[in-house]
Amino acid sequence: MKLHIEHHTEYTYSWPVIYSIQHIRLTPFKLPNQKVLKWEISTPAKASHTLDHFGNKVTHFTVNQSHQRLEVTSRGVVELTPLVGGYLHDQADPVNPLVFSGATPLTVYTPDMAQFSSFVADSHIPFEARMLALANAVADRVQYKTGSTTVAHTAADAFENGEGVCQDHAHLMLACLRAHGFCARYVSGYRFSEHAPEHASHAWVDVYNPDKQAWLSVDATHRCLADEFHCRLAVARDFTGASPVRGVRSGGGEERMKVGVQISGI
Template identity: 55%
Template sequence: MKLRIQHHTTYRYTWPVLYSIQHVRLTPQQDIKQRILDWKIRTPAKHHSACDHHGNAVHTFSVNQQHRELTVQSHGHVEIDSLDDGYTPHQSFSLHPLVYTPTTQLTQFNDEMREFASFVADTHIPFAHRILTLAHAVADRVVYTKGSTTVADSAMQAFENGQGVCQDHSHVMLACLRAHGIPARYVSGYFFNPNVEQHDSHAWVEVFDENRQQWLGVDATHKSLVQGNHCRLAVAKDFTGASPIRGIRTGGGQETLDVQVTIERVG
């Protein structure tokens, strides 16, 4: 499947920003199942391109003059093949899976969450079945409710409140898996739904299958394994390291954010 993707992000501020630096992770991953045909990123200042320790492409720029608006655009074409039962291809660049085992501030767990996911440690149950069952349980426990959380909310908060969005589903999944010592990582990207015109950024998780020595993608929000409708942007321990745009600023006052994502199938 060939997709045309456009991602338009604009920050607006109530007072002038004196200085800002932004890290942009809006370049799709590239492997034998996901191929970039063309891709461009536009930033308000010249950007520097590099690869972070997770293997993500990162574009960094800074704005040294006063501004009350900042826009980042990315667009291009990506060709995506369905994964083999949700498993990603073997990667030439990859950190050791144990890097994704410790909890983070956003993926801490409590005893209730450990017990909630206790079945994931039962090796008598096929691995993919365990992980997909957990995805269903998380989606039922944390009801998808747009606008119910912020990017600063943790897995324990979403689990306790019983509502959230894809980011929260992913953080709860990570917390539950890490509670049982299973390596799992956060994935940012896009989910193509042919029945809608306006899309959003999306998030899911990848869980390391020790027997296959591969990562298994699972989307709790859609209660499914990752197949041909997902476009991977970045991986990290949680949202913080995989956020499409993340930075710091001096000044600016209150911030408003406008994000527009359009995805079209063109082949």
């Protein structure tokens, strides 16, 4: 499966921004099952590139002149092949999986959440079956509803309110897994569907299987293991460290963001 992806982000401000710094995580990983055939990121100022401590490629740029509009566009072609059983093999991780075992402010778990997911600790059930059962439980508990939450909402918020988006599914699954001692990380990226009227950034979870010493990639929103339709951009302990576009600014007043994602199979 070859995908042509274009991701356009536009910020507009009610007052001029004097100075801004942006950090962009919009470059797909190079993996055995994910080949980046071509990729470019267009920014309004000269950019530099680094790897963060999770191994994500980060594009940085600074705009130090007055502006009321800022645009970032990433585009390219990625070739994806199926994962074997949802596992990421032959991946050199820059950090120990234990880094992903502790709760974060967005993934703090409650006793009710731990009880809700208690079955995931039953080692008599095959690992993959437990993770898919949790994905289904999370999707049942939190009904998908566009615009029902913001990036500031936590796993506990989604659990109590019963609605959210893919980011909330991922955060709730992370909270449940960490409540029972699993190492699990947030994944940002895209999922292609020929039948989707429009596409958007997506989020799912990797959970570490110590018996196989490999990460199992699970999509709670679609109740499945990751496959050749999932394109990976970044991993982190939660959304905060994997946000596609993140920055700070001086001035600007009210901010509005418009995001458009186009994905086509070629």
